[in-house]
Amino acid sequence: MSHQATAPGHGGGPGTDQKTTDAPVLNKAVPVRHPGRWLSAIIIIGALAALVQSMLTNTNFRWDVVGTYILDVKVVQGVGWTLLLTVISMVLAIVLAILLAFMRQSENPVLRWSAWGWVWFFRGTPIYTQLVFWGLVSVLYPKIAAGVPFGPEFFSFDTSTVITATVAAILGLGLNESAYLAEIFRAGLKSVDKGQMEAAEALGMGKTKIMWRIILPQAMRIIVPPTGNETISMLKTTSLVLAVPFTLDLTFATNALANRTYLPVPLLIVAASWYLLITSILMVGQYYVEAYYGKGVDNLAPAPMNPAAAKAAVARTQSTEAAPRSPEESS
Amino acid sequence: MMTVTTEEPLVKIEGLHKFFGQHHVLRGIDLSIKSGEVSVVIGPSGSGKSTMLRCVNLLETISAGRISVDGKLIGYREIDGKLHDLKTKEIAAQRRDIGMVFQRFNLFAHKTALQNVMEAPVQVRGQSKAAARTRAMELLDRVGLADRSGHYPSQLSGGQQQRVAIARALAMDPALMLFDEPTSALDPELVGDVLNVMKDLATSGMTMIVVTHEIGFAREVGDRLTFMDAGVVVESGDPREMIAHPQELRTQEFLSRVL
Ligand SMILES: Nc1ncnc2c1ncn2[C@@H]1O[C@H](COP(=O)(O)OP(=O)(O)OP(=O)(O)O)[C@@H](O)[C@H]1O
Numbered sequence: 001m002s003h004q005a006t007a008p009g010h011g012g013g014p015g016t017d018q019k020t021t022d023a024p025v026l027n028k029a030v031p032v033r034h035p036g037r038w039l040s041a042i043i044i045i046g047a048l049a050a051l052v053q054s055m056l057t058n059t060n061f062r063w064d065v066v067g068t069y070i071l072d073v074k075v076v077q078g079v080g081w082t083l084l085l086t087v088i089s090m091v092l093a094i095v096l097a098i099l100l101a102f103m104r105q106s107e108n109p110v111l112r113w114s115a116w117g118w119v120w121f122f123r124g125t126p127i128y129t130q131l132v133f134w135g136l137v138s139v140l141y142p143k144i145a146a147g148v149p150f151g152p153e154f155f156s157f158d159t160s161t162v163i164t165a166t167v168a169a170i171l172g173l174g175l176n177e178s179a180y181l182a183e184i185f186r187a188g189l190k191s192v193d194k195g196q197m198e199a200a201e202a203l204g205m206g207k208t209k210i211m212w213r214i215i216l217p218q219a220m221r222i223i224v225p226p227t228g229n230e231t232i233s234m235l236k237t238t239s240l241v242l243a244v245p246f247t248l249d250l251t252f253a254t255n256a257l258a259n260r261t262y263l264p265v266p267l268l269i270v271a272a273s274w275y276l277l278i279t280s281i282l283m284v285g286q287y288y289v290e291a292y293y294g295k296g297v298d299n300l301a302p303a304p305m306n307p308a309a310a311k312a313a314v315a316r317t318q319s320t321e322a323a324p325r326s327p328e329e330s331s
Numbered sequence: 332m333m334t335v336t337t338e339e340p341l342v343k344i345e346g347l348h349k350f351f352g353q354h355h356v357l358r359g360i361d362l363s364i365k366s367g368e369v370s371v372v373i374g375p376s377g378s379g380k381s382t383m384l385r386c387v388n389l390l391e392t393i394s395a396g397r398i399s400v401d402g403k404l405i406g407y408r409e410i411d412g413k414l415h416d417l418k419t420k421e422i423a424a425q426r427r428d429i430g431m432v433f434q435r436f437n438l439f440a441h442k443t444a445l446q447n448v449m450e451a452p453v454q455v456r457g458q459s460k461a462a463a464r465t466r467a468m469e470l471l472d473r474v475g476l477a478d479r480s481g482h483y484p485s486q487l488s489g490g491q492q493q494r495v496a497i498a499r500a501l502a503m504d505p506a507l508m509l510f511d512e513p514t515s516a517l518d519p520e521l522v523g524d525v526l527n528v529m530k531d532l533a534t535s536g537m538t539m540i541v542v543t544h545e546i547g548f549a550r551e552v553g554d555r556l557t558f559m560d561a562g563v564v565v566e567s568g569d570p571r572e573m574i575a576h577p578q579e580l581r582t583q584e585f586l587s588r589v590l
């Protein structure tokens with residue numbers, strides 16, 4: 001019983017049993033037929049062809065108008081504003097959601113209940129109502145002042161100069177979204193095995209480090225797919241900012257052009273094409289983010305080997321081959 | 332070396348009680364472990380072995396009694412005979428010198444073996460990455476896994492994961508190592524590798540509390556064997572002596588079932 005560190009890598013390591021002298025005769029079996037697949041393909045391709053044909057031949061689509069306006073300055077600017085609203089509102093929502101999810105897990109009951117109340121309110125009222133409300137804040141509170149309630153005032157400003165239509169739109173979209181994301185983040189945090197937290201605690205890591213370095217990165221695996229979904233949803237929800245009213249986004253731009261030209265259909269196609277393009281780009285992004293956070297679980301791409309150790313392991317395997325029964329194996 | 336008579340035990344558990352709600356799980360445990368000693372704890376399922384171990388590094392709160400490690404009270408500060416809870420930060424600091432190995436390994440799933448071992452030295456002790464990496468590779472080599480440093484836990488066998496977990500705990504240079512049934516979740520043929528690493532560690536003078544069902548390990552490596560049942564210590568003594576001639580009826584019954 002003197003052996004202590006057993007040599008790793010023995011027992012079917014690479015290159016031990018691979019050398020066969022006779023190449024085997026490969027099986028040639030008749031594959032199973034799948035008539036259902038062929039049938040469904042024919043039906044779907046047929047339907048698509050009919051659709052494309054009708055879209056090309058039906059002159060009411062006015063593809064020439066689509067071509068004229070797809071890169072129109074107003075439209076492209078609208079795309080820019082829509083993207084800007086989506087990104088900034090999402091960032092705001094994610095920051096708030098992480099905060100809310102942590103608050104929900106806190107031992108402090110005040111924080112727990114405030115977070116719960118926030119989610120209750122912003123999830124429980126329509127986004128449209130909230131957007132209109134943010135648009136009206138400057139009417140409701142013409143002046144905002146910071147100070148002690150019923151006490152001295154430190155500074156104040158005119159609401160309309162700070163809560164512009166853009167800010168109102170971002171606040172409306174972001175705060176509403178934060179309530180949904182908070183629930184997604186909470187579910188993600190809860191999905192991480194309790195043992196991970198205990199192992200980190202046992203190593204003497206502090207609460208914040210455990211959250212950011214151990215729990216959250218693993219929760220991201222669960223959080224990213226629905227958050228991607230929410231981002232795509234947000235992209236389209238930005239079309240509601242007219243409620244603020246905010247009048248620079250893609251939907252407003254194409255609607256305005258449609259009203260001017262009396263050609264709603266081609267301009268709807270313009271808008272839809274842009275939304276589809278952005279969604280597709282977001283989906284590609286999501287793929288990479290998912291791959292990143294799936295590492296160690298879903299994404300088991302070849303683990304980088306320590307070169308020196310790999311060399312040593314190969315040397316060991318070779319010496320095992322020379323003397324097939326290593327002392328470790330015979331014990 | 333100090334003389335044996337004046338040597339304070341490294342770990343002193345006195346009158347430890349633990350309640351889960353109404354459930355009285357630990358009913359007055361007393362146990363001391365000297366520096367360098369390997370203390371093996373056995374007992375039937377549900378007897379409170381894990382709970383006792385978890386109290387030592389405060390994964391469970393202590394309902395009554397005291398635990399001190401290296402002369403320092405765990406989890407509390409005593410001022411004029413009155414106990415005050417330690418802050419989370421202070422508890423974290425106490426845990427740094429106590430290594431823990433879990434039944435289910437609990438390696439960080441999103442980190443490679445090397446990153447698992449480096450994590451606490453870098454993040455908690457503030458070591459440089461280069462220094463932590465060198466030390467981590469040494470430890471992985473010591474547990475026979477230097478060539479698996481780049482693997483994620485899901486790419487390692489249970490026995491390999493447990494050995495990485497041991498290396499991870501050792502990277503903090505703990506004064507005391509706690510093992511909670513480290514081989515219970517392993518296939519029989521993988522148990523040996525982990526026990527060998529633990530033997531090696533015991534030989535090197537590490538103070539260890541080992542909860543296990545491996546009587547062979549207790550006999551071979553243990554300096555003291557403690558049998559727990561229903562939240563109390565039934566019998567404690569020299570492992571070889573106790574396994575051969577258990578004094579208490581309950582110990583006899585338990586040993587006859589597991590041997
Ligand atoms: N978090 C908890 N909440 C409530 N009861 C618990 C909790 N943890 C443990 N217990 C109870 O405490 C008792 C002792 O559990 P413990 O895990 O310490 O036993 P054990 O001796 O380690 O058993 P095993 O050999 O099965 O691991 C059990 O009855 C268990 O149900």
Ligand SMILES: [Mg+2]
Pocket residue numbers: 380381382511512
């Ligand atoms: Mg247990």
